[in-house]
Amino acid sequence: MVLVHTNTTSRQLVELNKILGIECWDRVRLLLNLFTNQANSVEAKLQVKLAMLQADRSIMRELANLQNRGERLGWGAGGRHALENNMKIVEREIATLQRKKRRREISENERRKRRIKTSVKTIGLIGYTNAGKSSLFQSMAGKPVLIENQLFSTLETTIGRMQKSPRILMVDTIGFVDNLPSVLLDAFNSTIKESLTCDLILLIIDANDNKIEFIRKLETTLRELEAQKELFDFNRLQTVITKSDLVTNNKLDDLYEIIEKYDLTTPIHTSSIDKSGIIKLRTTILSRLYGNPVSIDIFPATENFHSAQSAIVANLHNLGHIIDETKLDTLDAIRITLWVDDSVLSRYLSKKGNxxxxxxK
Ligand SMILES: Nc1nc2c(ncn2[C@@H]2O[C@H](COP(=O)(O)OP(=O)(O)OP(=O)(O)O)[C@@H](O)[C@H]2O)c(=O)[nH]1
Ligand SMILES: [Mg+2]
Incomplete structure (x- = not known):
């Protein structure tokens, strides 16, 4: 087999195969095969299969062109017929899969809209493949996901609640690679969209790459984001340098300096292994989503207000992220300091009167 380390046109692949007489793959086909092996969920399988069939279709079209120009391609007698039949089958399959994909996208959109209505905030993790997105997701959401030292371990979207923050959802998804072929980009468009439309987007960068690689991967990721400008707003970006346990402080300083040149927010460095920086990242996320924490005093039940203080505290645990709980000496009040969405809090307060x-605040 011959592997061509670039994205070729179908024409080039077909010509190369004709000359060499052996199977030839370009980067797209290699990635597609890698994806086929690693797709686990229904969603990822559907997306990969669709991309694979679309790539096959363009090869078949090229073969048909060659035949029309009178070249024989070893399909033997009735070759044209067989090719036409196969093309019809592939076209039908593509149409079916596209219908399925659209149906799934519609229900995804509905789910997203419902989340917005319930004032749940979302955080997307994006970055180059193998940067450490799933590891960070697992550290912060506590939900186990596939983590491997290889490209594209993650192909499907996983959503999990950020720990101790009932109203914040984190989204782990597929990573970027340079020159991601358009068939693949199209296939994973809805997956990537899921992350890019989040309230806050964590751009994860690997500290353990050498500087040249670090810059190359950062620029690739920024280019992909730039290409999705209509969905995406750079103000919602928070850069996170991860795998900090593997590098010296000097190296981290250098990386901070590089990032500064790209006009991005000051990064936070974390490690999903020794967990350093995770608390700081959580605090940054909360203050970027909610602004300053708010302190509220809860008074004991009276004739007019029947809720027990403990019941109110329990409710607040479901509404926001509680930082502190103190019993005030005066008036038997309990003071709770928490990060919470303004509208969620005012809705709750309006039910509880004074x-x-x-x-x-
Ligand atoms: N030392 C160290 N290794 C890490 C850290 N985070 C991730 N890794 C390793 O880096 C590799 C990739 O991690 P993943 O979390 O799978 O990366 P990803 O960005 O989700 O990768 P894809 O899903 O393949 O795009 C794995 O071998 C992890 O164990 C970290 O903070 N420190
Ligand atoms: Mg992953």
């Missing part, structure tokens, strides 16, 4: 007051 049994709860905001003491500080």
């Amino acid at each position: 049994q709860i007051i905001i003491s500080e």
Whole structure:
């Protein structure tokens, strides 16, 4: 087999195969095969299969062109007929898969809309493949996902709740690679869209790459984001340098300096192995999503207000991320300091009248 280390046209592949007489793959076909082996979920399988059939279709079209120009391609007698038949089958299959994909996209969109209505905030993890997105997801959401030292371990989207923050969802998804062929980009478009439309997007970069690789991967990722400008807003980006356990502080300083040149927010460095930086990242996420924490005082039940203080505290645990809980000496009040969405809090407070007051924001 011959592997061509670039994205070729179908014409080039067919010509090469004709000359060499052995199977020839370009980068697209190699990636597609890698994806086929690693696709586990229904969603990923569907996307990969569609991309594979689309690539096959363009090869078949090229073969048909050659035949029309009168070349014999070893299909033997009735070759043209067989090719036409196969093309019809592939076309039908593509149409079926596209219909399925559209149906799934519609229900995905519905789910996203429902999330927005319930004022749940979302965080997308994006970055070059193998940067450490799934590891960070697992460290912060506590939900096990596939982590491997290889390209494209993750092909499907996993959504998990950020720990201790009931109303924040994190989205782990496929990574980027340079020159991602358009058939693959199209196939994974809805997957990538899921991350890019989040309230906050963590751009994950691998500290353990040498500087040249670091810059190359960062630029590839930024280029992909630039290409999705209509979905994506750079203000929602937070850069995260990960695998900090593998590098010296000097190297980290150099990486901070590089990132500064790209006009990105000051990064945070983390390690999913020794867990350093995770708390700082969580705090940054919360303050970027909610602004300053708010302190509220909860008073004991009265004739007019029947909720027990403990019940209110329990409710607040479901609404936001509680930082502190103190019993005030005066008035038997409990003071809770928490990060919470403004509209969620005001809706809750309006139900509780003046049994709860905001003491500080
Ligand atoms: N030392 C160290 N290794 C890490 C860290 N984070 C991830 N890794 C390793 O880096 C490799 C890739 O990690 P993943 O979390 O699978 O990366 P990913 O970005 O999800 O990769 P894809 O899904 O393949 O795009 C694995 O071997 C991880 O164990 C880290 O903070 N420190
Ligand atoms: Mg992954």
